[in-house]
Amino acid sequence: MNFTPSPEVEAVRRKIRDFVAEHLLPLESDPASYDEYENIRLDLLDAVRAKAKAAGLWAPQMPVARGGLGFDQVGLAVCYEEMARSIFGPVAFNAAAPDDGNMFLLNKVAREDQKDRWLQPVIDGALRSSFVMTEPAPGAGSDPGLMRTRAERRGDRWVVSGRKWFITGAGVARHFILIARTSDDARKGLSAFLFERDQPGWEIVRRIPIMGPEEHGGHCEITFDGLEIPDENRLMEVGDGLKATQIRLGTARLTHCMRWLGMAKRALEICQPYVAERDSFGIKLADRESVQNQLGEAAMAIEVGRLLTMKAAWKLAAGDFARKEVSMAKIQVADVLQKAVDTAIQLMGAKGYSKDTPLEWMYRYARQARLVDGASEVHKMVLAGALLAEGSEFWSWS
Template sequence: MDFSLSPEVESTRARIREFVEQRIIPLEADPASYDEHENIAKPLLERLRAEAKAEGLWALNLPKERGGGGFPMVAIAAFYEEMNRSIFGPVVFHGAAPDDGNMRVLNMVGTEAQKERWLQPIIDGKVQSSFAMTEPDGCGSDPSMTYTKAERRGNDRWVITGRKHYITGAETSKHFILMARTSDDDRTGLTAFLFHADQPGWKIVRRIPIMGPEEHGGHCELEFDGLEVADENVLMGVGDGLRVTQIRLGPARLTHCMRWTGMGRRALEIAMAHIEQRSSFGSKLVEKEAVQQLVGQAAMELDIGRLLTMRAAWLLDQGSLARKEISMAKVVVADALHKAVDTSLQLLGARGYSKDTPVEWMYRYARQARLVDGASEVHRMVLANFLRRQGKDFFKWGADRG
């Protein structure tokens, strides 16, 4: 693949960078910019989103005819990296999880009627969305362990009972994609349902406190006790739930990696600015070999992650599922992000541990990277299984459509 960016992509990337530098990063130092959960305050977010829309930098991964940018995944990789040089960046441009992944899967597999009802309001920024899959004592990295049930009622609807937890954004979301079991078949036993927050038959049990800063709407535990969903709001078809998760989660994992490389870069930028001006024992910190070892290693690991991310993005653009390559990127970038932020905090010393910079925010956020959308151990297992099946072909060049 060619790693150069087209003139249009490069121009857009540069405009995102300028917007982040001029309009977003300066806001991080103002306590009034944050809500009570350490995310960007909603009134400020809405103002910035209006500016991003006016600049033509909105929902860049969605089709132009629906108000997006219409860019391929390779371009999105470059854009999302620039966006997340600010801790507030992705949500401003409508490139944050879980809306990002939900919009993508709805656009790919939804009917035209479903796109109009469920997708377009998300693209327009009128509603927030959630993907409800993970369960207490059930589904996590393994969707086959879904215990939430959907049972037929009459000829045209389903009744859902069960429980979900760690559902990102649920407290403020209006549109939900819900995974439930419709049969005991290992491959075709799951179905994806669409429902609105105002429908009866479900409730938020609690907003689960977490270690790091929270997305808008938090991470919630949900209970379903008679939620009714009509056949018209089944995504794809009955029994296609596992396919829906595969279509959604692969690219969503990769967009995490795109954003994480940006955060890692910013952490190193903050560290470099500090060590280039800070003197100790007769010289600048940047001149000390031990410090150079730290930043050199962190930068190298981050760039390896960027290359893996871009390769997987290119493969997706070629029509491949890129399962193996996405798993590689997910493991490597999660580690590289933590390495970059940890290195930055170490070099900043007490200032890094304080709230005088966003590095301590990043440090708490970065720890989730090795857990979300499949723990690193699960992805290593995926890679081992690919190696067993493919043998020498594990290392072949080119796009694998499987």
């Protein structure tokens, strides 16, 4: 592997860094920039998105023909990390979950007419989307095989009944990708469908309160009671729902890691001036061995996460599913995000715990990382399964 970004990617990375410094970081320090759910206010978001488009930094994960930059996963790893230097960064460039993963899935598997209707408006930033899979127990969580929401075929339509929850972005989404059970087959029992917000037969029961902060549209509980979806709005073939889920989540899990690495780096960036200047018992904090140990451990853990993420990105870009590589990156980076933010807060003391910096925002946000898109325990189970199946080939150089 060559870790040197291409000249094109490096040029975009530098432009993103400058854009974040000029247009986004100043907004973070102004309480008026936030909405009631502690994300960037929507009118401000519209303004910075227009600037990002004008700067040629829009939707790097999408094809140039559809208004993106056409980068592969390796290019995205470089750019997403830079975007996430600001807590408002990814959404400003149309590179935030859940739209990011939804765009990737639709661009990869949808028919051209479906891309025009369901994908292009999301790329353009004209509307938001949501991925509808997770259910309350005993339904599907990390195990899609437990899916209870059903879609029954009636002529040329599918009728949906069931319940979903923690559906990210559903509060503002206009387009939805639904995973539902269409048979009891263990491998081909799920199918994927597309529906719009104004269709009857479903409702948002509540926006689930969380530790926060929240993505735009929150995390919602949804019920389906007779939603009718025309068969032409089925995504892929009947029984391909699990495949659609795997395609989406492979890259989506890794793009989470890319963004989290940017946030972890930013946390250490915030605390470095403080420890360099703060005197404590006649010595600068930065000169204390205990402080150096904490900073060194966090910095090394971030770099390990970057290497794992880049290896997984490289394999995905080459057409590999990279299941174990993505799982390793997801475990490492989820842990290091919390470690880096916690280290920064600890070293800054009361100031780090206050709202004078974004660190307490990051700390609450970081806790979800070990849960979303598969809990760390599930990814460790994936790795154990690979090790048992592959033996020493688990560590193959190929």
